[in-house]
Amino acid sequence: GRRHTAVQQMARRSICSSARRQVENKVPQKQKMFQEDNGMPIHLKGGSSDALLYRATMVLTVLGVGFTLYELVKASFPQKKD
Amino acid sequence: MAHQAHAYHMVDPSPWPLTGAVAALLMTSGLAIWMHFHTMTLMSLGLILLLLTMYQWWRDIIREGTFQGHHTPPVQKGLRYGMILFITSEVFFFLGFFWAFYHSSLAPTPELGGCWPPTGITTLNPFEVPLLNTAVLLASGVTVTWAHHSIMEGQRKQAIQSLTLTILLGFYFTALQAMEYYEAPFTIADGVYGSTFFVATGFHGLHVIIGSTFLAVCLLRQAQYHFTSDHHFGFEAAAWYWHFVDVVWLFLYISIYWWGS
Numbered sequence: 001g002r003r004h005t006a007v008q009q010m011a012r013r014s015i016c017s018s019a020r021r022q023v024e025n026k027v028p029q030k031q032k033m034f035q036e037d038n039g040m041p042i043h044l045k046g047g048s049s050d051a052l053l054y055r056a057t058m059v060l061t062v063l064g065v066g067f068t069l070y071e072l073v074k075a076s077f078p079q080k081k082d
Numbered sequence: 083m084a085h086q087a088h089a090y091h092m093v094d095p096s097p098w099p100l101t102g103a104v105a106a107l108l109m110t111s112g113l114a115i116w117m118h119f120h121t122m123t124l125m126s127l128g129l130i131l132l133l134l135t136m137y138q139w140w141r142d143i144i145r146e147g148t149f150q151g152h153h154t155p156p157v158q159k160g161l162r163y164g165m166i167l168f169i170t171s172e173v174f175f176f177l178g179f180f181w182a183f184y185h186s187s188l189a190p191t192p193e194l195g196g197c198w199p200p201t202g203i204t205t206l207n208p209f210e211v212p213l214l215n216t217a218v219l220l221a222s223g224v225t226v227t228w229a230h231h232s233i234m235e236g237q238r239k240q241a242i243q244s245l246t247l248t249i250l251l252g253f254y255f256t257a258l259q260a261m262e263y264y265e266a267p268f269t270i271a272d273g274v275y276g277s278t279f280f281v282a283t284g285f286h287g288l289h290v291i292i293g294s295t296f297l298a299v300c301l302l303r304q305a306q307y308h309f310t311s312d313h314h315f316g317f318e319a320a321a322w323y324w325h326f327v328d329v330v331w332l333f334l335y336i337s338i339y340w341w342g343s
Contacts, residue, residue, distance in 0.1 A: 025307040027148065034149035041094040042142045042150075057134045058097065061104045064127050068111045071124055075115065 089154040098139040105131035148308045165319045183278040204267040205343040212339045219328045222251035236311045245301045252294035293327045296320040
């Protein structure tokens with residue numbers, strides 16, 4: 001009867017709430033952080049991890065150009081095999 | 083802080099176009115070096131730089147739109163034009179490979195036996211895995227539309243479920259196609275049949291992977307509350323791209339798998 005339905009409803013509710021944790025809406029926080037008037041360009045405005053990733057990318061960029069020029073010059077002068 | 087008197091987006095100076103261009107340099111030179119000297123270092127470095135560029139550039143666009151509010155209606159209109167023009171350019175890309183297929187298959191040379199499929203080629207049965215693949219992609223077109231309507235109606239859970247299903251169908255297609263490639267009785271080196279088959283379907287498969295990745299990013303963004311019921315252009319762009327991938331497959335199926343068998 002009614003008691004049976006109440007137990008069923010309670011069981012369903014407790015299963016639902018423990019099955020997964022809710023993802024929190026962090027958009028308002030992010031909006032505040034990225035709209036702060038601190039003069040930082042967008043690619044660095046997220047903090048120190050932005051700067052780290054940027055620096056790593058730039059190092060690869062500069063090294064990459066150097067390495068390419070080296071390989072292309074090397075390839076332009078065929079090595080004579082004895 | 084100075085405020086703009088217009089609705090357009092004056093972008094901050096960014097290093098990503100430079101790093102992207104260098105990535106292109108490294109990948110192309112690296113390809114040439116790999117072909118002549120068998121070392122993959124330069125090409126791999128280029129690929130890593132490309133991935134870093136894509137991640138940071140698109141991350142910045144999300145910041146500019148979702149967190150800073152720069153994607154006003156006129157800006158969004160520009161983004162729409164941009165995506166449409168990009169997809170149009172991809173249509174032309176595939177048109178070339180279809181041109182190659184029809185060129186070779188409508189007038190098969192004596193070297194092929196004067197027939198299509200060429201003598202000695204065992205084609206794939208279009209009513210087996212290729213037909214399943216067609217059903218999978220058509221179904222994914224339905225689920226992505228379901229996801230769109232869920233987003234527009236503010237149904238968060240349904241949007242996540244239908245978007246996840248779409249991505250899973252995309253993975254299923256890729257897995258089935260990979261298996262077909264492995265089991266195929268012909269290779270890319272089997273004359274013009276092999277070339278047209280694997281280049282056309284291969285580039286299509288790459289686009290399925292790209293499209294699935296784009297949708298997966300949208301899934302992450304939907305879960306993080308980035309999309310609102312009337313502003314979710316990133317998702318719409320992904321859905322347009324996905325429909326384009328589906329239509330290319332339909333043309334491939336009809337032309338190469340069915341008519342060409």
